[in-house]
Amino acid sequence: MTDLLRTTLGAAAIAGLAATSLSAQETVVWWDFLGGGDGVRMKQLIEDFNAAHQSEIAVDATTLEWGVPFYTKVQTSVAVGEAPDIMTYHASRIPLAVDQNLLSEITPEDWATMGLGQGDYAEATWDAVSVDGKQYAVPLDTHPIVLYYNKDLLAAAGRLNDDGTPMGMDSREGFTQTLQALKDSGVTFPLGSVTADGTFMFRTIYSLVGQQDGELMTDGEFLAGDNAEKLTNALGVLAEWTEAGLQSTYTDYPATVALFTSGEAAMMINGVWEVPTMVDLEKDGKLFSWGAVELPVIFDHASTYADSHAFAIPNGNDMSPEKRAAVLEVMGWISQNSLFWATAGHIPAYGPVTQSDEYAKMEPNATYSSLTSNMIFDPKTPLAGVAGPIYDVMSTYFVPTLNGEMDPAEAVEEIKAELNDL
Missing domain, CATH: 3.40.190.10 (Periplasmic binding protein-like II)
Structure with a gap:
């Protein structure tokens, strides 16, 4: 070769x-x-x-x-x-x-x-x-959603624990006291929430329903049994915070983040996906000392929508x-x-x-x-899920209720009728 x-x-x-x-x-x-x-x-x-x-x-x-x-x-x-x-x-x-x-x-x-x-x-x-x-x-x-908080403002209001977490996280009364103490100390908005977007607020509201062992859907029926009452309870506490000036009103998503990062809101309920925003601002020296924890227990036990x-x-x-x-x-x-x-x-x-x-x-x-260990997901139905019809129906009534323009019980009655019509 x-x-x-x-x-x-x-x-x-x-x-x-x-x-x-x-x-x-x-x-x-x-x-x-x-x-x-x-x-x-x-x-x-x-x-x-x-x-x-x-x-x-x-x-x-x-x-x-x-x-x-x-x-x-x-x-x-x-x-x-x-x-x-x-x-x-x-x-x-x-x-x-x-x-x-x-x-x-x-x-x-x-x-x-x-x-x-x-x-x-x-x-x-x-x-x-x-x-x-x-x-x-x-x-x-x-x-999931979590509670972001400004450690400096909480400390100034006397509502920061020794471990650096907010006081009053274990009860409705305790958390409301923390919100009121922040307001009394001169904070513009103790809590920033995306109250102009009912689709986003579904996350918070559904978490509070879960804290009462409530269900949105049971055997194919929406808000069966006492679940309508539990949804009314959830909307009621948020509406009370609005009426007392403890929560931001008609605030869209970007404005909610801006209120918190500027220090005008001492706490904010938002998704964990905003953590990088806080990390980057802190790294650049443009943010206060902050933290994020599981939502407060307003009703019976911890529960968070995810x-x-x-x-x-x-x-x-x-x-x-x-x-x-x-x-x-x-x-x-x-x-x-x-x-x-x-x-x-x-x-x-x-x-x-x-x-x-x-x-x-x-x-x-x-x-x-x-x-x-405490999270709850959407009910298993083709009507649920991101951008699904359940969100559309509920958000229509969430926004006026959260902003003090509609009675929670009346809103739930309308929601239940429309959901079951689906």
Whole structure:
């Protein structure tokens, strides 16, 4: 054999190996709805995944508009056979998606392949992505609402505990005393709430209903039994705070954040996703000493509304076993490496991450993560979920009630009638 032939054959062999390697790489088409700080962090996680799986799996990611536009596009894409291989999904939207036959079941074999299982998740989180005993998504996080607070203003009002947390967190009377003490000390708004947006305030109101063991839906009926009374109680206490000047009125989302960060509001109820805002401002020397804790117990026991970002696989794709294996690797790897996702304020759903020493050092995350044992999700109905019709109906009546223009009992009567008409 001549040297030229050896060289030619060697080059051909190398080219063949390269072709085999390239053909073995699976490209996973990804859709998400993650903007802002969430989007930045998820893009970094995807970059990290791709770097760790070079020549094996490549995630090709696209970010779409949050809310109704995203879910409408998913529905259309499944119908025409052009869905992505993996997508982010809200746990609250899963009953509707299953009803529309949009999601592929995550089977017990899939969970075993990912190295994940029910024992890795809080019971409520696992249940939130299941319908009729089948799992339809892999939870990435829980993103509840929490109480942000200004330690300096609370200290000045004499309502800061030695451990740096607000006083009066264990009762309606105690928390109202804290709000009143802040007002008496000259604070403009003791509590900042997004009272101009009933859809957002659903989170707070539903938490207070949960503190009374209330249910929005029971056996297909809305506000059955004494649940209407419990919703009235929840609206009533918020309306009382408004009437007493203890809570901001007709405040939209950006204004609520601005009131808190400027010091005009001493406390704020908002999502954990605002933690990066506070961290960045504090780092730049533009914020007071602050903290975030689980919501106060206004009624019988702790309870906090939450939703989950999750990973789902759309129906309708003719997915090869190799492609599905790649998709499962993406979901499993990001779940097991979700500590960085916690820097967005979210509580990682994968238990070993939140039980790690690294997570225990993350504040205020580690402080409020205890609420995972008290959290409640939307009722399991196709009418619930982000941007769903339940939100539309209730928000219509929440805004005037929270701002002192409608009686809570009257509002609940109208809400119950309209929800059951759905």
